Amino acid sequence: MKSESLILAKRYARALCAALKTEDLPAVIADMEIIAAALDKAAAAFYNPAVAKEAKKRALAGIAQNNILQNLLNIMADNKRLRLLGAVKDETQNILDERAGVLRTEITFAAIPENKKEIENILKKLFKAQSVCAVYKEDKNIIGGVKIKAGDILIDGSAANNLEKLKTILS
Secondary structure (H helix, E strand, O other), X not given: OOHHHXXXXXXXXXXXXXXXXXXXXXXXXXXXXXXXXXXXXOHHXXXXXXXXXXXXXXXXXXXXXXXXXXHHHHHHHHOOOHHHHHHHHHHHHHHHHHHHOEEEEEEEEOOOOOOHHHHHHHHXXXXXOOEEEXXXXXXXXXXXXXXXXXOOEEEEXXXXXXXXXXXXXXX
């Protein structure tokens, strides 16, 4: 996703979170996921600039369970940004996680380790999180070591990355 689109998605998410109570966010996020999937299936109509925004708004009328989300959909339709709904949902989830102290990470190894709980405890301390929700991936191309992606932070301690750095230094 382009950085401009990500910035817009974050703005929409912050506005949505400011307008809603924290306890309402999980239901709204689930609703956004369903609506985003439906919009993607009907992309020819909803993402086509030739289709009038009023027609899109009529099609979206009453689709959301929450009035604030419905208003957001109308605003996004007015601004021809319905395509960003999935990213807005992701950013809203990130805000909810941050409020709850949950760290969502993607951890990549050459081989999945046995000591996942120990790794998660280290990440809790490192990021000062209350809990860690980790997705473990296996990638033989990193040779050894680990890559950790947490939000906007990427920690690349892979052997492949270290070899690439060494190659650059020696060149």
